[in-house]
Amino acid sequence: MSETSVREAEIAVEQKHLDVVYARVAEIRDDAEDMRTKGDQLAHGARNEAVFEQAAMLFERDVMVRHATQILRTLDAEHEGLVFGRLDSTTGETQYVGRLGVRDGNFDNLVTDWRAPAAAPFYQATAEHPMDVVRRRVIRSTGKQVVDIDDDLLMPDARAESMAVVGEGALMASLTRARGENMRDIIATIQKEQDVAIRAPWRGVTEITGGPGTGKTAVALHRVAYLLYRDRRRMGGSGVLVVGPSPAFTSYISRVLPSMGEDSVELRSLGEVLDGVKAVRNDSAEVAAIKGSLRMRRVLKRAIRDAPADAPDELRIVYKGQVLKLDARELAGVRRAVHNGRRPPNQSRVDAAEALLEALWRKADSFGDFPATRAELLTDLGERLDFHRFVVVWWQLLTPMDVLRSLGERRRLAAAAGKVLTKREVDLLAASWSDLSAGPSVADVALLDELRILLGRPPRRRRKHGDPEPPRGSNYDEYAHIVVDEAQDLSPMQWRMVGRRGRYASWTVVGDPVQSSWPDPEEARRARTAALGGPTTEHRRFALRTNYRNSAEIFALAHKVVADIATPEELPHAVRSTGQEPQVTVVPQDTLMSAVVDAVRTLLAEVQGTVGVITSTSRVEAARAAVAGVDDDRVKVVDGLESKGLEYDAVVLAEPTELITESLTGPRTLYVALTRATQRLTVVTTNPTWPT
Numbered sequence: 001m002s003e004t005s006v007r008e009a010e011i012a013v014e015q016k017h018l019d020v021v022y023a024r025v026a027e028i029r030d031d032a033e034d035m036r037t038k039g040d041q042l043a044h045g046a047r048n049e050a051v052f053e054q055a056a057m058l059f060e061r062d063v064m065v066r067h068a069t070q071i072l073r074t075l076d077a078e079h080e081g082l083v084f085g086r087l088d089s090t091t092g093e094t095q096y097v098g099r100l101g102v103r104d105g106n107f108d109n110l111v112t113d114w115r116a117p118a119a120a121p122f123y124q125a126t127a128e129h130p131m132d133v134v135r136r137r138v139i140r141s142t143g144k145q146v147v148d149i150d151d152d153l154l155m156p157d158a159r160a161e162s163m164a165v166v167g168e169g170a171l172m173a174s175l176t177r178a179r180g181e182n183m184r185d186i187i188a189t190i191q192k193e194q195d196v197a198i199r200a201p202w203r204g205v206t207e208i209t210g211g212p213g214t215g216k217t218a219v220a221l222h223r224v225a226y227l228l229y230r231d232r233r234r235m236g237g238s239g240v241l242v243v244g245p246s247p248a249f250t251s252y253i254s255r256v257l258p259s260m261g262e263d264s265v266e267l268r269s270l271g272e273v274l275d276g277v278k279a280v281r282n283d284s285a286e287v288a289a290i291k292g293s294l295r296m297r298r299v300l301k302r303a304i305r306d307a308p309a310d311a312p313d314e315l316r317i318v319y320k321g322q323v324l325k326l327d328a329r330e331l332a333g334v335r336r337a338v339h340n341g342r343r344p345p346n347q348s349r350v351d352a353a354e355a356l357l358e359a360l361w362r363k364a365d366s367f368g369d370f371p372a373t374r375a376e377l378l379t380d381l382g383e384r385l386d387f388h389r390f391v392v393v394w395w396q397l398l399t400p401m402d403v404l405r406s407l408g409e410r411r412r413l414a415a416a417a418g419k420v421l422t423k424r425e426v427d428l429l430a431a432s433w434s435d436l437s438a439g440p441s442v443a444d445v446a447l448l449d450e451l452r453i454l455l456g457r458p459p460r461r462r463r464k465h466g467d468p469e470p471p472r473g474s475n476y477d478e479y480a481h482i483v484v485d486e487a488q489d490l491s492p493m494q495w496r497m498v499g500r501r502g503r504y505a506s507w508t509v510v511g512d513p514v515q516s517s518w519p520d521p522e523e524a525r526r527a528r529t530a531a532l533g534g535p536t537t538e539h540r541r542f543a544l545r546t547n548y549r550n551s552a553e554i555f556a557l558a559h560k561v562v563a564d565i566a567t568p569e570e571l572p573h574a575v576r577s578t579g580q581e582p583q584v585t586v587v588p589q590d591t592l593m594s595a596v597v598d599a600v601r602t603l604l605a606e607v608q609g610t611v612g613v614i615t616s617t618s619r620v621e622a623a624r625a626a627v628a629g630v631d632d633d634r635v636k637v638v639d640g641l642e643s644k645g646l647e648y649d650a651v652v653l654a655e656p657t658e659l660i661t662e663s664l665t666g667p668r669t670l671y672v673a674l675t676r677a678t679q680r681l682t683v684v685t686t687n688p689t690w691p692t
């Protein structure tokens with residue numbers, strides 16, 4: 001038989017099995033629909049029963065309906081590409097691997113869930129350690145139709161004569177296909193070094209490092225799906241938090257998890273970790289570095305002790321014909337004493353009132369023959385409306401945002417900063433907070449979270465009927481597992497913020513030190529160790545070494561840029577060669593943007609998928625304006641920092657040297673930008689000697 005007809009015959013074999021699977025899935029669907037209908041009827045019939053019975057039936061109904069709905073949802077989400085693998089073992093047994101486990105009416109296995117231990121050989125078997133797998137087959141389908149297969153023969157000696165082997169490896173076939181909007185589906189081609197990290201035990205801290213394109217993000221997300229499958233009870237209840245660098249990034253990966261059948265997962269960018277805040281604005285690298293450093297804790301601690309700008313600086317009260325007065329200095333003394341107490345300020349208003357009354361009594365007592373006792377004065381004044389009014393404005397309940405706004409006033413910030421910040425740092429921060437009408441920046445969010453703790457929760461108003469439930473995560477230590485992607489970029493203050501949410505959590509921490517944009521790695525490392533539960537936490541490390549994203553030609557250029565600052569182990573190996581060298585176009589300054597637009601048009605014609613334009617933060621607006629004329633939604637414009645974690649089929653990199661001069665970490669941001677393209681890279685520069 002010719003190779004094509006062998007392939008076709010094998011496809012037909014797999015189609016037959018797929019038909020059986022989808023027929024069975026249709027049955028399961030029908031059963032679930034039935035169950036949901038019955039559940040609804042149960043509730044209907046229960047309406048007139050005694051209260052107890054009704055409650056029990058309602059419970060049963062809820063369970064039935066929920067269970068049925070869950071089954072239906074999962075079946076719908078996983079319908080496409082349900083079966084993607086097949087293993088043939090030395091014993092002659094055949095096993096299919098898919099997104100879900102499916103059994104037939106006799107409980108015989110039709111498909112094994114990829115996360116089940118029995119499916120592990122699909123990912124872990126190699127020619128050196130075949131794990132009894134003779135042939136591993138990857139099945140590619142669209143809808144219910146098998147379109148292609150690719151085989152690996154792992155034990156040639158054990159191959160039966162009738163066993164066909166087709167294709168040249170699924171990985172390469174998958175890597176050369178164009179990207180769509182979505183993150184590519186890697187479930188059928190997860191590699192062994194990745195699988196080991198995905199299936200690592202849930203406990204303690206699992207750290208995954210690797211260069212660009214090594215699949216860290218993909219691995220982290222599949223690990224979440226795996227943990228939810230294996231430890232549903234532990235993980236499902238309090239949920240999993242995935243923290244990624246930017247909203248663009250989280251929206252890109254949020255499409256992966258639902259399609260993996262998981263909804264107990266919250267994805268948040270660093271600007272959204274605090275409930276109710278959605279920050280997308282980035283500060284300049286210099287300002288972000290100040291805001292992220294641990295010194296800010298001391299500044300904020302002092303800031304909340306300062307009197308609010310509009311607080312009165314004199315208390316005057318007439319009691320039994322006598323004028324009692326506390327001046328600014330005396331009031332400041334009382335304020336200090338209350339702040340030195342045990343409770344955070346938002347919970348200290350009663351303490352403040354008591355301290356003021358005591359101060360008033362001391363005043364009164366010093367008059368000699370004051371016409372009231374201490375107890376009388378405390379009770380009488382304590383009930384007076386004018387006194388209450390004074391307390392409310394003198395000891396205000398503050399929101400974190402109030403405090404941040406107040407620090408936009410240079411004088412107040414300088415007072416809170418003392419010697420902790422330099423004059424220039426105070427200038428920069430005060431300027432950044434003087435107008436917060438556009439909302440806080442991403443780096444501000446960690447400061448707001450710190451202030452939330454320092455200020456304490458205001459005494460709770462009783463929740464009125466109909467008020468919304470506070471959202472999950474507002475009790476910040478609730479998550480069962482936290483995944484931090486691009487972990488190399490978290491500032492110490494951000495580590496504190498994320499750490500607060502994982503006091504009882506286990507962790508997956510994913511990153512690449514070479515791509516770091518944080519200028520003080522040592523301080524960040526300490527904050528990170530503390531956030532992850534201290535140095536004694538159980539810790540396992542995995543390093544990924546193969547770059548699946550970039551062509552070898554593109555990565556060779558990126559490699560040059562960081563050769564001096566990275567160790568050889570930190571730089572991955574790009575496996576796929578396209579024969580297309582990156583193109584460097586040198587142009588005069590005044591035609592830079594038109595050259596970028598030309599390059600975009602050329603690449604749009606040459607690749608099927610997305611084209612990213614990456615440039616410095618200061619140029620990103622100009623680039624957006626220039627590219628706006630290209631009417632194609634495959635084009636996206638981002639700055640170097642925003643490009644982190646993203647990928648495009650082709651990239652136009654405009655004025656690369658500016659990515660270095662703008663950053664506090666030298667060529668690292670440029671390295672990030674150079675490693676976003678899967679197929680084509682065009683660099684447009686005004687520097688005739690670039691990249692040297």
Ligand SMILES: Nc1ncnc2c1ncn2[C@@H]1O[C@H](COP(=O)(O)OP(=O)(O)OP(=O)(O)O)[C@@H](O)[C@H]1O
Pocket residue numbers: 171174175183184185186189190191194210211212213214215216217218219512548549644645646647675
């Ligand atoms: N086993 C695999 N099979 C097919 N494609 C893969 C595999 N592993 C990774 N990829 C692809 O390689 C690309 C890079 O993956 P991913 O974005 O997870 O890498 P990363 O390590 O997070 O990169 P970066 O550090 O640059 O953000 C993605 O397109 C992903 O789908």
